[in-house]
Amino acid sequence: MLSSIDKPHFSHEMAVRDYELDRYGVINNAVYQNYLEHTRHLFLESHGVIFVDLFECGYSPVITKAELEYRSSLKSRDEFVVNLQLAVLSKVKFVFLQEILSLPEKKLIISAKITGTILDSSGRPCFPDSFQELRSFLTHNIKSVQ
Amino acid sequence: MLSSIDKPHFSHEMAVRDYELDRYGVINNAVYQNYLEHTRHLFLESHGVIFVDLFECGYSPVITKAELEYRSSLKSRDEFVVNLQLAVLSKVKFVFLQEILSLPEKKLIISAKITGTILDSSGRPCFPDSFQELRSFLTHNIKSVQ
Amino acid sequence: MLSSIDKPHFSHEMAVRDYELDRYGVINNAVYQNYLEHTRHLFLESHGVIFVDLFECGYSPVITKAELEYRSSLKSRDEFVVNLQLAVLSKVKFVFLQEILSLPEKKLIISAKITGTILDSSGRPCFPDSFQELRSFLTHNIKSVQ
Amino acid sequence: MLSSIDKPHFSHEMAVRDYELDRYGVINNAVYQNYLEHTRHLFLESHGVIFVDLFECGYSPVITKAELEYRSSLKSRDEFVVNLQLAVLSKVKFVFLQEILSLPEKKLIISAKITGTILDSSGRPCFPDSFQELRSFLTHNIKSVQ
Numbered sequence: 001m002l003s004s005i006d007k008p009h010f011s012h013e014m015a016v017r018d019y020e021l022d023r024y025g026v027i028n029n030a031v032y033q034n035y036l037e038h039t040r041h042l043f044l045e046s047h048g049v050i051f052v053d054l055f056e057c058g059y060s061p062v063i064t065k066a067e068l069e070y071r072s073s074l075k076s077r078d079e080f081v082v083n084l085q086l087a088v089l090s091k092v093k094f095v096f097l098q099e100i101l102s103l104p105e106k107k108l109i110i111s112a113k114i115t116g117t118i119l120d121s122s123g124r125p126c127f128p129d130s131f132q133e134l135r136s137f138l139t140h141n142i143k144s145v146q
Numbered sequence: 147m148l149s150s151i152d153k154p155h156f157s158h159e160m161a162v163r164d165y166e167l168d169r170y171g172v173i174n175n176a177v178y179q180n181y182l183e184h185t186r187h188l189f190l191e192s193h194g195v196i197f198v199d200l201f202e203c204g205y206s207p208v209i210t211k212a213e214l215e216y217r218s219s220l221k222s223r224d225e226f227v228v229n230l231q232l233a234v235l236s237k238v239k240f241v242f243l244q245e246i247l248s249l250p251e252k253k254l255i256i257s258a259k260i261t262g263t264i265l266d267s268s269g270r271p272c273f274p275d276s277f278q279e280l281r282s283f284l285t286h287n288i289k290s291v292q
Numbered sequence: 293m294l295s296s297i298d299k300p301h302f303s304h305e306m307a308v309r310d311y312e313l314d315r316y317g318v319i320n321n322a323v324y325q326n327y328l329e330h331t332r333h334l335f336l337e338s339h340g341v342i343f344v345d346l347f348e349c350g351y352s353p354v355i356t357k358a359e360l361e362y363r364s365s366l367k368s369r370d371e372f373v374v375n376l377q378l379a380v381l382s383k384v385k386f387v388f389l390q391e392i393l394s395l396p397e398k399k400l401i402i403s404a405k406i407t408g409t410i411l412d413s414s415g416r417p418c419f420p421d422s423f424q425e426l427r428s429f430l431t432h433n434i435k436s437v438q
Numbered sequence: 439m440l441s442s443i444d445k446p447h448f449s450h451e452m453a454v455r456d457y458e459l460d461r462y463g464v465i466n467n468a469v470y471q472n473y474l475e476h477t478r479h480l481f482l483e484s485h486g487v488i489f490v491d492l493f494e495c496g497y498s499p500v501i502t503k504a505e506l507e508y509r510s511s512l513k514s515r516d517e518f519v520v521n522l523q524l525a526v527l528s529k530v531k532f533v534f535l536q537e538i539l540s541l542p543e544k545k546l547i548i549s550a551k552i553t554g555t556i557l558d559s560s561g562r563p564c565f566p567d568s569f570q571e572l573r574s575f576l577t578h579n580i581k582s583v584q
Contacts (some may be wrong), residue, residue, distance in 0.1 A: 011320060017330045018343060019463040019468065023514065024201055025344075028205055028457055029183070029209050033176035038309045045369070051316075063175050066214045073208075076338070076461065104386050130351050163476045164489060169313040171367065171490070176311065184455045197456060198463070222315065223483070223492050231337055238535050279459070314483075316493055319474065321501050325468035347462055355467050358506045 004111075005099050008083035009141065010043035013103065017080045023137070026073035032110050033066065036098050039082040047134045058121035059128050061094075065115040071108045079103040089138055091127040093117055150257075151245050154229035154288060156189035159249065161225045172219035178256050183246050185228040186260070193280045201220065205269035205274050207240075209259040217254045225249040235284055237273040239263055296403075297391050300375035301433065302335035305395065308370045318365035324402050325358065329388050331374040332406070335409050339426045350413035353386075357407040363400045381430055383419040385409055394419040439573050440447040442549075443537050446521035447579065448481035451541065464511035471504070474536050477520040486571045496559035497566050498531075503553040509546045509563055517541040523550070527576055534572045 014035060020085060024026040041051055054061060080102050088095035095117050100109040120126040160181060168174040187197055200207060220226060226248050234241035240262050246255040266272040304326060314320040333343055346353060368370060372394050380387035386408050392401040412418040450475060460466040479489055492499060512518060518540050526533035532554050538547040558564040 017326070018333050018461060019326045019329055019466055023198070023456060023459040023461070023463055024206070025461055028180075029212065030176040030179035030457065031181060034309070034311045037175065037311055041310050052169070060170070063216055064211070064217075065216070066175065068212045068214075070209055070211070156352060163320065163472070164479050165472045165475055167315040169310060169315070169317055171315055174311055180455070181456045183457055187456050315490070316498070321504065322468040325521045326469060327466070344461070352462070354511075357508070358504070360506075362503070363500055385479055392551065394570035 005085045005097055007085070009086055009137075010039065010046065011038045011081050012042055013079065013081045014038075016074050016076060016080070018076055023078055026075055029068075030120050032070075032100065032112075034069065035080075035082055035100060036112055036114065039084055039098065040096055043086070044134070045083050047137055049128075049130045049134060054118075054128060054130070056130045057128065059126065060119045061116060062119060063114055063116040065113075067113045069111045071110060072100065072102070074100075074109055081087055081106075081115060084136070086138060089131070092125045101145075103122065148266065149278060150181060151231045151243055152267070154193065155226050155232055155283075156230045158185045158188055158230075160184075161208050162222060164222055167222055172221055172266050175216065177187045178214065178246065181246060181276075182183075182258055182260065183224075183230055185244065186242055187232055189232070190280070191284055195276045195280060199242065200264075200276070203274065205272065206265045207257075207262060208265060209260060209262040211259075213259045215257045217256060220248065220255055226255060228251075232280070235277070235281055238271045251262075260290070267289045297375045297377045298388055299377070300337065301378055301429075302331065303373050304334055304374045304376075305371065305373045306330075307369060308366050308369055308372070313368055317327060318367055321360075321362065322360075323347045324360065324392065324404075327372075327374055327392060328404055328406065330377055330392065332388055335376050335378070337424070339429055341420075341422045341426060345418060346410075346422070349420065351418065352411045353408060354411060355387060355408040358406075359405045363402060364394070366392075366394065366401055370405045374400060378426070381423070381427055386415045443521045443535055444525045446476065447524055447575075448484065448522045449519050450477045450478075450480055450522075451517065451519045454512050454514060456473070456514055464513055465535070467506075467508065469530065470506065470508075470538065473518075473520055473538060474550055475538065477522055477533055481522050481524070481573070486573055487566075487568045487572060492566060492568070493555075497519070497564065498557045499554060500557060501552060503526065503551075506552045507549045509548060510540070511556055512540065512547055517569075518547060524576060525576075527573055529568070530563045537574040 016071050017026060019079065020027055020031045044051070080100050085093065085097040096098050096114040098112040098114060101107065102109055117125050118128060162173060166173055166177045172242060177290040190197070226246050229245050229247065231243040232240065233243050244258040244260060248255055254278050264274060308319060312319055312323045336343070372392050373393050375393065376387040378386065381387050388406040390406060392402040393399065394401055409417050410420060445531070452466060458469045458507060489499070508569055518538050521537050521539065523535040524532065525535050534552040536550045539545060540547055555563050556566060
């Protein structure tokens with residue numbers, strides 16, 4: 001497994017919508033990426049990082065690598081939680097560990113490692129001010145875990 | 147980079163559709179997985195492996211791992227080619243190497259390694275008859291490359 | 293306007309997910325149909341009509357007509373409610389009136405009239421047993437409104 | 439039927455992609471709207487109307503009404519053509535008639551009437567310069583039909 005998330009920094013519960021099912025009655029692989037992205041955005045917003053604002057200021061968060069391990073499938077009417085841990089946040093790189101667990105069984109559906117960077121308007125890695133709060137959160141959070 | 151595909155086993159040209167663009171004017175990360183899947187299905191069909199038939203016979207091809215490296219983005223009206231190489235095909239595992247190149251520049255957009263297995267109706271790895279032709283193709287193809 | 297829903301039979305609250313936004317920062321027209329469908333399925337399930345079960349019994353609910361009036365747009369982070377009224381339910385036809393209202397303003401985003409029928413395995417209109425409860429609900433509901 | 443398109447102004451052939459199929463092995467109703475939109479954009483582009491350019495100039499083409507009649511379904515590997523007729527184009531309104539026919543049988547899958555308007559940056563109906571060519575085309579086209 002890519003990783004195990006002991007203490008998620010953020011969790012978001014969702015439910016499968018029938019239109020997300022594919023021909024074979026399970027969630028299509030691509031749809032999981034939507035779930036993961038939505039949860040990352042909610043996490044960032046809860047720390048004052050608004051995607052729309054970032055783009056209006058000329059910043060572009062880009063995913064450079066996605067590693068996804070599919071363990072089981074979600075079906076019609078399944079409920080699940082998406083857990084997230086922001087493992088790395090520096091000027092040149094961020095790494096999210098994410099996992100989707102079925103509810104209420106907490107069966108592992110997918111685990112993921114999402115790596116990216118934030119580019120400024122000239123395409124260079126940068127660290128926008130709005131990420132400062134996030135870094136403070138991480139620093140505090142790591143201390144409190146130790 | 148995950149891999150470089152020198153001699154693709156299959157190539158499929160497509161064009162971006164506007165409804166696939168996201169908020170930021172580029173193809174959303176999840177949509178690339180759709181492009182990759184569609185091309186895998188076309189490749190398999192060109193070798194007599196029909197997904198719908200597989201499922202009706204109780205076989206389930208499942209992706210167990212997807213590794214995706216995003217190098218550049220596709221935008222409105224871009225054309226591109228999806229290349230595919232079936233790197234491994236055994237009773238317990240298949241591995242596809244895939245890449246998306248913009249056209250006509252052949253700029254690398256994404257490279258991917260997709261690993262999976264085929265399960266029978268009791269959930270055990272299997273090797274359906276329809277994959278025999280595919281294995282013959284691979285064996286022949288590897289010889290002719292050498 | 294197609295219709296006004298005074299006393300919804302069912303309401304479901306949702307929130308926009310960023311991956312549903314299109315190039316222009318608003319929800320793409322097609323996505324509203326997903327919201328409407330999801331709400332219809334939830335309503336039917338709350339009355340014991342399970343889509344997956346219907347199909348396994350050889351019944352196919354099909355939409356024959358969709359009329360959609362777009363009044364305003366949903367944007368990133370918007371919350372909204374989908375209201376539903378089952379206006380007609382007979383052996384040959386069902387009609388849903390639906391509307392999407394932004395929250396908390398209750399601004400009308402879209403109003404819709406969705407017409408369909410349920411086919412049996414030979415393609416003839418039918419009225420599966422599981423719809424009986426729904427008809428009772430409607431009969432009762434109409435009485436209590438009068 | 440909403441309309442019959444005798445002499446399409448534009449036609450675009452496409453093929454079903456497996457990831458567009460829903461739980462029941464057919465194209466989900468919402469996906470047809472994607473096909474229709476994609477074809478409208480291609481038609482407009484073939485007449486010099488580029489959506490991205492419109493938005494950058496502050497113009498917003500908006501759909502105000504969509505009427506869709508579903509006659510039959512598309513399944514895995516089906517090919518189809520989307521026909522389009524621009525029935526009305528004025529300063530305050532445009533109306534597209536569209537239909538999807540399966541190939542090669544030309545069986546009617548869906549017919550649609552899409553009504554909209556173009557708004558300027560202050561939200562008033564307008565008629566951008568790039569639509570002039572389109573109006574000339576229409577005027578000529580109607581004459582040549584008579």
